[in-house]
Amino acid sequence: MKVHLRKKKLKTGKLSLYIEFYKGTQTLNTGKIKHLRDYEYLQLYLIENPKSTAEKMKNQEQLELAKQILAIRKAEVYQGRYNIQNDKKGKLGLLDFYEQKKEERYQSKGNYDNWDAAQKHIEAYCPTHITLNDVDVKFIKGFKKHLDTVAVTKSQKKLSQNTKHTYFNKFKACLNAAFEEGYLKENYIKKVKGFSMGESKREYLTADELQKLASTTCTLPLLKRAFLFSALTGIRWSDVNKMKWSEVRDEGMDSENTPIFRIVFQQKKTDGVEYLYISKQARDFLGERRGKDDKVFKGLRYSAHMNMQLLRWCMHAGINKHITFHSARHTNAVLLLENGADIYTVSKRLGHREIRTTAIYAKIIDKKMKEAANLIPKLDLKMD
Template sequence: MATKVKLRRKPITQGRATLFLDYYPPILDPETMKMIHKEYLGIYIFQEPQNEIQREYNADMLLKAEAIQAMRIQAVINEEFGFLDKRKQKGDFLAYFRSFLMKKDPKWKMVYAHFEKFTKGKCTFGEVNVDLCRKFREYLLNANQLKFSKKKLERNSAAGYYSTFRGLLKIAYRDKMIRENVNDFLEKIEYKDVKKEFLTAEELGRLAGAPCEIPVLKAASLFACLTGLRISDILKLDWKHIVPAQDGGYCMRLRTEKTETETTLPISDEALELCGERSTGKVFKGLERSMIQHPLQKWLKSAGIEKHITFHCFRHTFATLQIALGTDIFTVSKMLTHKNVSTTQIYAELVNEKKRESANRISLKKLVLKED
C-alpha cells in the first residue's frame, strides 16, 4: 500500500494551530529504524483569523506547508527520506566527539579540549560545516597551549590536532552524522620539518647498561628500541597478543592505535625476554604515561645521554638502526606499520647523513698537517 501524506493541523496555545504532515502507513526512519507517522513543520496559523492581515498570513503559511507536502510526496515515491535527519542536525556534536575519547589515544582529549574552547562548549551537527572547520584551523594556528596558557601551541602540535579533528569528521560523515564530506574542502596544516632524534648503537648500549629506578620503564623503553612500537601500543600490549609464529619464534598480533592497522609483527628473543615471565593481562604491568616524562629523562641523564630524547625517539632509534644494519626500507616500513614507504624514507636520509659525517672524519689534509 502506497503511503499517503496528508496536511493536518493541531490546536495549540494562544488561538493558534500547528501544521504537521500525517504519513499513512508510517514510513521507516533509516537512522532510528523506527516508524514515523507525523512530521511537525514548525509552521503555525491562526485558528480563527480576526482580520485581513491574519487571513493573508494563514494563506501564506498554508501555501508553504502545501509546498513541503508536495516535496514529501515526491520523496516518499522515490524513497528518499533525507528530510528525516532534521533532529540529527540539532544533535550535540560535542557529545559525539566525547564518545571517542576513551577509545582513542590521549591526543584526542587535547583536540576535544581545544574544540570545546573554540566553540564555547556548544556545537550541533548542523553547525559543522566548511566555514566552522576552517575557522578552527585558524584557531589552532594561533592558539596558546592549554596547560601553559602563555606559550603558543607549536605548529606541529597544531598540525597533529587538526589531522585528528579531520579524522573525526571522516568518521562523522561515514556515520551519516554530517551531511557532506567537509574534508574535501579543507586544507591540512603542514608539519614543519624538525630534527628526528635517535640513539646511536653506542648510546643504546650505554642506556641498556645504566640502572633505572623504575624497572618496567626500562624494560618498556628497550622493548620500544627493539620493536619500534609506539607508547600507546606498548601500554595496551597484552600477553594474548604475543603468539607462536610459524617459523618457531614468536610474533605480536595487534591493532595499532594511531593508524588502526591490523598487523602481525615478529618479535626477537631479546625483546621477548624484556617482557618477563609469561602471564595474563598487560605485558608491562604498572607502566604509566607519567613515567615517560621526568623518570625517563632522569634515566637518560644517568646514562650520560645529553640529547633531547623522548619515548617516541626509541621508535626512531629502531628505524635508523635497522636501516644502518642493512634492513631494506620496505621491511622497516612494514615493521613500523607505515601506510606509505615515503614516510619511512626520512630514516634512510638520517642514516645517509650519518654516513656522510663518518666519511668526512678521515681527512688526509689533517693527517699530513699532523706529520708536519
C-alpha cells in the same frame, strides 16, 4: 531554485526546447524586484503542428530526451551544482553537520579522536546559530586565525604547527563534504590555504648510544627491560605497557634451527592487529612466561618519576639527549633503515598506515650520506 522545461517559438515555426533555472528575486537599489533566471538551450526542436506519424514520433523522441536532461539537471541542482544549494539543506547548523561527519568516522578510532579534538575548537569559535548558509571565505579565515592565535591546549599552551594542520584539515573535510552533498553553493574551503605540516624533531639513539645504555645500570630494572625491548621491536609505550603473555608466541624452530618468536597484538593507537616477529634477544627481555592474562611488564607505569629515572639512566651512560620512552621507537626505525631494511618493511613493522609517515625517518639517516661522500675515486692531479 526551480528548474522547468520551457518552449520558445522560432521564426521557422518550430519550438525550441530549453531549461529555465529560476533563482528567485533580487531587490535593486531602485526598489524594483528583479527575477533571476539562467537558461540552457538544448538544441532540441518540436514541430508545432505535427501532421504525419513520423513527425509525431520525432516530436515524442525530442520531448523524451528533453525530459531526461531535465531530470539530470534537477538532480545536479539538488547536489549543489550551479552555485546554488538546496535552501532547506543550507539551513542546517554547521555544528550539527560537523557532528554528523564526525560520527561517520566512529569506527576509525585515531581519526575519530582527531575529529573530536578539533570539534572543541570549532565550537569555541562558531556560535551555535551559524548555519551552512553563513559559511563563506571570511568565516573560514576567521577559524584559521582562531587556531593560530587563540586556541590553546588543555595545559593552556599554544597549538603546535602539526596540531593546527590536523584540526584545520578536519574542518576542511567537513566543508568539502557539505559542498559535495549540496549543502554549500560553493566550495569556499579551496580559497583558503591551510597550515603547512611542521617537521617535529624525533630524538633517537645511535647504535653506540644504545649499547652504552644497555651496559649502564638503571635504578628501575623494569624500565630498562621495557625500553630496550621497545628499541629492539619498535613497539609503542602504550602497547608495551598493556602487553599480556597471551600476545607472546613462542613458535618453535624454523628449518635452520633458529627460534621463532612473535608478538600478536592490537595496537592501542590505531586498533590494527599486528603480527610482529621479534629477535631472541628481544624475547629474552620479556623474562619467563606467566599466566596468559598476566601483564608481561607487570608494575610498569607512566609517571613523572619514571621519566626522570629514564633521563638519569641516559646521563649515567653519557648520553646528553632528551630521551623519552617514545625515543626507543624512533631508535628502532632509524637503526633498521641504517642496517639495510627497506622502508616498506620498516613501515609494516611500525604499524604505520601510510608510507609517508615512515619516510620521515629516512631524513634522519646520514650514515649512508656520509659513505656516499667518499664513493667517488680520489683524483690524481696537481694544482696550479
